Amino acid sequence: MRTIALVAFSGVQSLDVSGPLDVFAEANRFLSPQASYRLEIVGLEHGPLQCSNGMRIVAD
Numbered sequence: 001m002r003t004i005a006l007v008a009f010s011g012v013q014s015l016d017v018s019g020p021l022d023v024f025a026e027a028n029r030f031l032s033p034q035a036s037y038r039l040e041i042v043g044l045e046h047g048p049l050q051c052s053n054g055m056r057i058v059a060d
Contacts (some may be wrong), residue, residue: 004037008059009044014051017041 002037004024028036043059050056
């Protein structure tokens with residue numbers, strides 16, 4: 001299993017986080033568990049991060 005870590009920060013555009021997450025999550029549907037991706041959101045700050053559109057995300 002490979003880890004994909006996406007870095008998020010206050011003011012990030014939500015599409016820049018959710019888009020890549022969706023791509024790798026969809027790839028996981030076609031891969032064996034051993035070849036799949038483990039997805040993480042890494043924050044530059046502690047706690048919820050507010051995206052540019054007001055949506056909040058929480059880093060792992």
